Amino acid sequence: MNRRQFLRWWIGSLGAVGLGRFTGGCTARSLPVTVLNVPDLDRDFHRDFARVLAQDNLAFQGKRVLLKPNFVEFHQSRPINTDIRLIAQISEACLSLGAKEVIVGEAAGHRRDPWYSVYHPSLKNILDPKVRCVDMNHGPAVRVPNKGPYTGLSHFYVSAPVVNADVVISMPKMKTHHWMGVTLSMKNLFGTLPGIFYGWPKNPLHVRGIDNSIVDLALTVPVHYAVVDGVTGMEGDGPIMGTARHVGAVVMGKNLLAVDGTAARIMGFDPRRIPYLVKAGSHFSGLRERSIAYRGEHPSRFATKFGCLPQFAKAQKDSLF
Amino acid sequence: MGRAADKNAVDAMNLQLTSLLDHLNPDGGMPYAPGMPSFSEPTLLTILAFVAAGEAPRAQAPVEWALRNRNADGSIGLNREFPDEGKWNTPLLAMAMHHIGRTAEREAALHHILQSRSLTFRRSAENDLDTQLTGWPWVAQTFGWVEPTSWALLALRLAGKDNHPRALEGRRFLEDRCIPEGGWNYGNKVLFNNTLMPFWDTTALALLALGESNTSLANKNLDLLERTIPEMRSLSTCALVCLCLALHGRGTDELRRRIQAVLAEPEGDSLNLAHSAMGWIALSQRKVLTP
Numbered sequence: 001m002n003r004r005q006f007l008r009w010w011i012g013s014l015g016a017v018g019l020g021r022f023t024g025g026c027t028a029r030s031l032p033v034t035v036l037n038v039p040d041l042d043r044d045f046h047r048d049f050a051r052v053l054a055q056d057n058l059a060f061q062g063k064r065v066l067l068k069p070n071f072v073e074f075h076q077s078r079p080i081n082t083d084i085r086l087i088a089q090i091s092e093a094c095l096s097l098g099a100k101e102v103i104v105g106e107a108a109g110h111r112r113d114p115w116y117s118v119y120h121p122s123l124k125n126i127l128d129p130k131v132r133c134v135d136m137n138h139g140p141a142v143r144v145p146n147k148g149p150y151t152g153l154s155h156f157y158v159s160a161p162v163v164n165a166d167v168v169i170s171m172p173k174m175k176t177h178h179w180m181g182v183t184l185s186m187k188n189l190f191g192t193l194p195g196i197f198y199g200w201p202k203n204p205l206h207v208r209g210i211d212n213s214i215v216d217l218a219l220t221v222p223v224h225y226a227v228v229d230g231v232t233g234m235e236g237d238g239p240i241m242g243t244a245r246h247v248g249a250v251v252m253g254k255n256l257l258a259v260d261g262t263a264a265r266i267m268g269f270d271p272r273r274i275p276y277l278v279k280a281g282s283h284f285s286g287l288r289e290r291s292i293a294y295r296g297e298h299p300s301r302f303a304t305k306f307g308c309l310p311q312f313a314k315a316q317k318d319s320l321f
Numbered sequence: 322m323g324r325a326a327d328k329n330a331v332d333a334m335n336l337q338l339t340s341l342l343d344h345l346n347p348d349g350g351m352p353y354a355p356g357m358p359s360f361s362e363p364t365l366l367t368i369l370a371f372v373a374a375g376e377a378p379r380a381q382a383p384v385e386w387a388l389r390n391r392n393a394d395g396s397i398g399l400n401r402e403f404p405d406e407g408k409w410n411t412p413l414l415a416m417a418m419h420h421i422g423r424t425a426e427r428e429a430a431l432h433h434i435l436q437s438r439s440l441t442f443r444r445s446a447e448n449d450l451d452t453q454l455t456g457w458p459w460v461a462q463t464f465g466w467v468e469p470t471s472w473a474l475l476a477l478r479l480a481g482k483d484n485h486p487r488a489l490e491g492r493r494f495l496e497d498r499c500i501p502e503g504g505w506n507y508g509n510k511v512l513f514n515n516t517l518m519p520f521w522d523t524t525a526l527a528l529l530a531l532g533e534s535n536t537s538l539a540n541k542n543l544d545l546l547e548r549t550i551p552e553m554r555s556l557s558t559c560a561l562v563c564l565c566l567a568l569h570g571r572g573t574d575e576l577r578r579r580i581q582a583v584l585a586e587p588e589g590d591s592l593n594l595a596h597s598a599m600g601w602i603a604l605s606q607r608k609v610l611t612p
Contacts, residue, residue, distance in 0.1 A: 073518070075518060110506065110507050110520075111507075111520060112468070112507075112522065112523075112557075113520070113522050113555050113557050113558055114555075114591070114593065115554060115555030115556075115557070115558070115591075116555070119555075119591040124591075132590055133590060133591070134590075135591075135593065138353040138354070138360075138362075138593060138595070139353055139354065139357055140357055140358060141403075157403075157406065178447075178512065178513055195459075196360070196362070196399060196406075196407050197399070197403070197406050197407060197460075198459070198460065199409070199458070199459025199460050199463070199466065199469070200459065200466065200468065200507050201466075201507060203458065203459060203460060203463040203464055203466070204460050204462075204463055206463075207440075207462070207463055207464070237512075237513050237515050240517070240518075241512070241513075241515040241517070309513060
């Protein structure tokens with residue numbers, strides 16, 4: 001999308017929102033999800049990201065923002081992690097909107113050594129010096145009552161920087177997952193729990209059911225926004241051993257289930273056939289495609305049927321939009 | 322290097338090590354990073370760093386913190402606020418107590434370690450683990466993993482309990498978790514027919530824990546570690562690999578240079594004081610993790 005197209009879309013969608021208000025917000029497609037055309041991250045899109053964040057009425061002025069990327073493991077040539085250029089551009093967008101502080105925080109799930117996640121020199125070198133990186137695996141946590149019904153856990157120990165942030169943005173990589181089908185902004189919340197409380201991997205969440213833990217965390221951890229890195233995703237045996245798949249899209253929105261559902265559809269998965277998304281649909285709106293108001297590009301433009309393990313092939317469909 | 326130069330190097334190192342104590346909290350414990358509350362892991366590793374430097378009495382404040390934060394069952398959790406979480410720190414407590422001559426506290430910690438067991442489970446088609454072997458978990462009532470099993474084995478070995486049935490099974494557990502092509506990660510080797518990637522820190526830790534018990538397995542993995550030294554940059558990885566190679570009589574000069582360089586850097590946002598303490602332990606050339 002070039003700047004002129006973006007402005008045309010922006011003005012148009014402002015009108016659509018206005019119409020929605022005029023009709024009492026009763027339009028069926030009431031959950032905004034923005035899909036941006038981002039063919040590569042060598043170009044700077046931070047102003048476009050800032051416009052979307054502003055349009056989604058996310059207040060940044062004077063706020064403390066925590067960006068939660070996915071750095072579950074590290075391999076030089078595999079697209080396992082959220083692209084650091086996207087993290088840099090979203091952090092720039094937040095600062096341009098007046099954020100007082102931007103923190104990039106992660107409690108990596110497999111690798112204990114933070115040099116391979118938030119302390120990697122390549123991340124530090126690309127970020128604005130005002131942006132701080134925090135290894136959330138080794139540090140304080142806040143005991144937060146579990147608001148979900150599935151794991152039976154009375155509480156979660158959520159990393160203190162997450163609880164103390166005014167705005168938390170989940171920034172997953174668009175990937176398949178060999179246990180769950182897809183891993184997106186809700187599954188990414190495993191990385192808000194410190195390893196010193198849960199281990200490497202966070203096995204207490206596994207033994208209570210990964211799907212149960214995802215939904216309980218989505219109900220408990222205060223997350224305000226999702227930005228899915230779908231520029232280059234991972235297909236096949238994700239989230240670690242899969243292969244790169246170029247999509248060229250960034251999916252953004254306030255409603256995590258609507259964002260994850262949209263990203264899943266782009267990957268060729270019907271969210272209604274991904275059990276944890278269905279479970280989340282009992283608590284959040286956004287599972288049904290007709291509940292989503294697309295902004296920016298229509299996601300069908302980016303439809304890219306991701307290769308997956310055979311057990312998830314039945315969750316895929318050719319036409320999801 | 323002559324004896325005088327050796328002494329100067331040791332003195333300079335001890336002076337730098339002393340700067341670790343600048344980060345102690347008023348309660349005598351050590352945080353992971355400045356501004357945080359005290360946690361067991363950096364505190365116990367600080368004690369071991371001073372033991373390794375032959376300066377154990379200077380770690381009196383962290384020792385008192387550890388003694389105050391022990392649980393009645395002999396274990397230690399993350400800190401006083403979270404005494405029931407993070408009991409994987411207990412092997413470090415046993416090792417610290419061993420070196421400062423607190424036998425009763427060491428034995429209580431070892432008793433807790435021997436009571437702690439990972440869950441076993443039915444063999445699954447997705448991986449090739451021997452799921453009936455018992456190791457040690459990060460969290461009670463969960464499965465066993467490479468790092469907590471390694472620390473438990475190190476604590477048992479230091480206390481001369483190398484031949485306890487749990488230690489023997491723990492070593493079999495680690496041998497089983499070795500990736501076919503070499504190395505260990507957190508504890509899965511093959512999933513869905515894909516061989517997973519090794520991590521160098523857990524590979525070194527597993528080899529430290531196995532000691533000389535399986536020479537052919539050790540040699541294969543030591544060779545792998547030596548080949549990958551050029552990739553190693555982080556303090557914790559360099560420190561653990563340095564300790565591992567030193568234990569097995571391999572060269573550590575390059576790693577020692579890197580550790581010294583990192584420890585000499587100005588402290589930035591990425592400071593982890595547990596890793597700093599491990600770096601000092603590696604530089605000391607004295608064995609504190611193994612007999």
